[in-house]
Structures are given as C-alpha cells and as structure tokens.
Amino acid sequence: MGFFDFMTEDIAIDLGTANTLIIHNGKVVVDSPSIVARDRVSGRIIATGTEANLMQGKTHENIKTIRPLKDGVIADFQASEEMIKEFVKKIPAFRKKFFPPSLRMVICIPSGITEVEKRAVQDSARHMNAKEIYLIYEPMAAAIGVGIDIMEPKGNMIIDIGGGTTEIAVVALAGIVCDQSVKVAGDLFTNDIMYYMRTQHNLYVGERTAEKVKINIGSATEDLDNPPEDMLVQGRDLLSGKPKQVQISHREIAKALDKSILRIEDAVMETLSKTPPELAADIYNTGIYLAGGGSMLRGLDKRLSRKTDLPVYIAEDPLRAVVRGTGIALKELDKYKNVLMK
Numbered sequence: 001m002g003f004f005d006f007m008t009e010d011i012a013i014d015l016g017t018a019n020t021l022i023i024h025n026g027k028v029v030v031d032s033p034s035i036v037a038r039d040r041v042s043g044r045i046i047a048t049g050t051e052a053n054l055m056q057g058k059t060h061e062n063i064k065t066i067r068p069l070k071d072g073v074i075a076d077f078q079a080s081e082e083m084i085k086e087f088v089k090k091i092p093a094f095r096k097k098f099f100p101p102s103l104r105m106v107i108c109i110p111s112g113i114t115e116v117e118k119r120a121v122q123d124s125a126r127h128m129n130a131k132e133i134y135l136i137y138e139p140m141a142a143a144i145g146v147g148i149d150i151m152e153p154k155g156n157m158i159i160d161i162g163g164g165t166t167e168i169a170v171v172a173l174a175g176i177v178c179d180q181s182v183k184v185a186g187d188l189f190t191n192d193i194m195y196y197m198r199t200q201h202n203l204y205v206g207e208r209t210a211e212k213v214k215i216n217i218g219s220a221t222e223d224l225d226n227p228p229e230d231m232l233v234q235g236r237d238l239l240s241g242k243p244k245q246v247q248i249s250h251r252e253i254a255k256a257l258d259k260s261i262l263r264i265e266d267a268v269m270e271t272l273s274k275t276p277p278e279l280a281a282d283i284y285n286t287g288i289y290l291a292g293g294g295s296m297l298r299g300l301d302k303r304l305s306r307k308t309d310l311p312v313y314i315a316e317d318p319l320r321a322v323v324r325g326t327g328i329a330l331k332e333l334d335k336y337k338n339v340l341m342k
Contacts, residue, residue, distance in 0.1 A: 008131060009094070009101040012330040013084070014108050014141070014323035015121070017069045018163025018186055018293065020049075020087055021320060023327035028320060030087045034163075036079050037065045045079070048086040057206040071164040071183050072110035072138070073117040074124065081124045088128060104132040106330040106340065108141045108322055110165050112181030134340040136329055138162070138322055139169035139179060142291040145325030146315045150174050150339070155279030156286055159268065159304075160322060161294025163187050166264050168271045170279055174338045178274040182267045184260050186294045189214055196256035198238065201246045205235035214297075219250040220261050221299035228298070250298065261300070265307045272308065287311035291321035 012023040015034070022030035032049030039046050040062050047055060056065045068080035088094065094101065105125050109118060118135065125133045142160040143150050150156070151174050160167040163186040169179035193210040197203045205213075217228045230249045237244040268288075275283065287310050290301060296319070301312040315321040329336040 007099075007101050008104055010104045010330055011088070011091070012106045012323060012326040014326055015069065015074075015080075015084070016163055016322075017067070017072050017165070019319070020083070021323040022087060022091065023323055023330070024091050024093060026327060026331065028323060029091045029093075031320075032087060032090075034069050034083065035065055035067050036083045036086075037063055038079065040064055045082045045086070048083050049090075053208075056208055069164065072162060072181075073113055073164075074120045077120060077124070081127055084124060085128055100129055102129050102131045104134075104330075105130050106134045106136055106326050108136045108138050108326050110181055111137045111139055111167050111169060111176060111179045112165065132342070134329075134333075134342055136326060136336075136340050137167075137169075137176060139167045139176065140171060140339050141322045141325035141329065142167070142315075143169075143171050143289070143325065144328050144336070144339075145321035145323070146289045146291055148289065151335075154286070155275070155282035157271070157275075157283045157288045159264075159288060159290050159292075159295070161185050161264070161290065161292040161297075161300075162322075163293065166267065166292075166294065168267055170271065170275050170283065172279055172282075174336075177276065177279060178271055180267045180271045182263060184263045184267075185292075186214075188260050189218065189257055189294070189297070192256045192260055193218075193253060196252065197233065197235065197246075197248075200252070201248070202238045203233065203235040203244065203246055204238050205233060209233060209235060213248070213253065217248070217250045217253055218257070219254045219298035220257065220303045222251045222254045224250065224299050254299075257297075261303065265304065268304065268308060284310065287313055289313050289315060291315045291318045293319050 014021040020034045033053040035052045037047040037052040066079045068076040074080045143158045148156045155172045170177045190210045217231045234245045305312040
C-alpha cells in the first residue's frame with residue numbers, strides 16, 4: 001500500500017464498437033454510444049456519446065460525426081482518446097474531485113486483436129492518467145459476466161455478438177481453448193437492413209433509422225412465437241427523390257439478415273469442430289451461452305439451437321454481460337490474475 005493509493009480509483013471499461021460502458025465501485029456509471037462529433041474548423045470535439053449520436057446523419061459540412069472504433073478496435077486514435085476522457089469525466093464520483101485521480105483500469109479487447117491494436121488501447125489508457133492497466137479478452141469477460149465459473153476444468157462455449165465483431169470461444173481452466181472472431185455483428189446487420197431497403201423498396205434510409213428497425217422488428221427467423229407488429233419506415237425515395245414511407249414486417253428483416261447470420265452459424269460450427277472431445281462432451285451438457293447486444297435479435301437462440309442441436313441460453317441483460325465480467329475481474333484481481341494481461 002503506497003501513500004497515494006487512496007487517490008487511485010478502479011474502473012472497468014468495455015470499449016465497444018457501438019457502446020462504451022464503464023463500471024466504478026461495482027455500478028455501471030457510463031453507458032453511452034461510442035461516437036463523437038468534431039468541429040471541422042477548430043478540430044475540437046463538441047459532443048460525445050448520446051449527444052453526438054443524435055447528430056448522426058444530420059450534420060452540416062462543419063461538423064463531422066466519428067465512430068472511433070471499428071470492428072472492436074481503435075480506428076481513430078485521437079478521437080477515441082478524447083471520447084474516453086470525456087466519459088471518465090462524466091463519472092459522478094470524479095466530478096467532485098479537485099485533481100483527476102490516477103486510475104487502475106481493466107479494459108476488454110476482442111480475442112482476434114493484433115499486438116499493434118493492443119498497444120493502441122494501452123497507449124490510450126496511459127494518456128488518461130492510468131497507473132495500472134490490465135487487458136481481458138471479451139469472450140472471457142462475457143463468460144465471467146454470464147456467471148460461468150471459468151476456473152473449473154469444464155468446457156463452456158460463449159458467443160458474444162457485439163457491434164463490430166462476434167467472438168466465439170470455448171473456455172476452460174481460466175483460458176481460451178479455441179476461439180474464432182468474425183467481423184459479422186450488429187453494425188453489419190444495420191448495413192444489411194439499409195441495403196435491403198434500397199434494393200427491395202427503393203428507399204434510402206440512414207444508419208439511425210436502420211438501427212431502429214433492427215431493434216424494433218429485427219429477427220433471425222421468419223417463424224417467431226410472438227412476432228412484433230409491422231413497422232412504418234421513412235426515408236428518401238430513390239426514384240422520385242421525395243420523402244416516402246413504407247411498411248415492413250419482421251419476415252423481410254429475417255430475409256435481409258439471413259446471409260450474415262449464416263456466417264455466424266458457420267463460425268460456430270467451425271469452433272465446435274476444433275473443440276477437443278472432452279470439452280465437446282461438457283458443452284453437450286452445458287449448452288451455449290449468448291451475450292452482447294446482437295444476441296437480443298429475436299429468434300437467434302432458436303436458430304443457433306437448431307443448427308447445433310444444443311441448448312442455447314441468452315445471458316440476462318446481455319448488453320452488459322461483458323462489462324459486468326470486466327467489473328468482477330477488477331474487483332477480484334488476485335483471483336483472475338491468470339486471465340488478465342498486464
């Protein structure tokens with residue numbers, strides 16, 4: 001215990017392509033879209049998170065909205081750093097402090113990340129007054145967050161469908177035995193919906209509208225037990241250039257997303273085929289766990305279950321499973337020492 005340890009604060013960060021979540025003192029204190037708005041003339045960041053998200057697709061030439069993370073890794077270094085700084089400032093307990101506290105951080109990263117990308121995350125954290133930085137792989141954090149005891153000599157399969165990547169991993173004895181990271185996730189689903197609206201309805205819709213469609217009526221199969229009601233979607237008619245509105249059903253969205261979901265299914269099957277037989281036997285008994293925002297797609301668990309012939313369970317509050325796991329790892333650093341990379 002150093003003299004300045006009382007000035008050190010612990011935070012856990014889930015730096016996601018779509019949303020950034022921060023845990024402090026066991027509570028989620030920041031849950032914001034990973035987006036910033038920058039003034040092109042002065043280069044200043046004028047809004048972050050929800051505020052910047054509202055500007056998306058509605059800006060004039062002097063304002064640019066940037067999503068600093070692409071496919072789960074930092075694409076725009078400067079913007080991501082400023083975004084994290086702003087989010088850390090928003091933590092209620094830090095506002096009262098006279099000096100910015102030095103931080104001990106646990107940050108989660110995709111399992112398919114390169115050394116260069118890893119360093120970018122560490123540098124970002126270091127610039128923010130971080131004294132100790134630990135990294136944890138997303139599927140590992142998701143497994144802890146779902147409530148799996150990862151220390152046991154027992155195989156568990158976890159699928160984390162985020163904004164930029166889908167992470168599939170088999171974990172046992174506090175390690176990842178085999179994993180697969182595919183760049184098919186929430187963002188691609190949104191693009192699929194935009195493409196479908198353009199080609200099938202001649203309707204040009206923005207990213208935010210497509211996102212809304214995905215949340216309200218998005219589904220992975222056409223045969224749902226309790227299907228959502230049809231939705232009215234507004235956009236620009238590609239033929240006349242006039243604003244128009246069309247009505248679409250969940251069946252159409254299931255068709256639009258079919259190819260992307262097939263790719264996730266293939267990746268799951270490939271991971272299962274690489275799993276050692278003893279762990280495969282465990283997975284047969286325990287089933288597959290789904291986490292991340294993408295797992296909330298209606299009927300996805302049913303579809304994966306049909307494909308793999310295994311039971312598929314969705315984590316409670318799947319959006320926060322990863323950050324919950326990161327928070328638990330931060331709280332019990334000694335216990336999860338082998339899982340964390342310093």
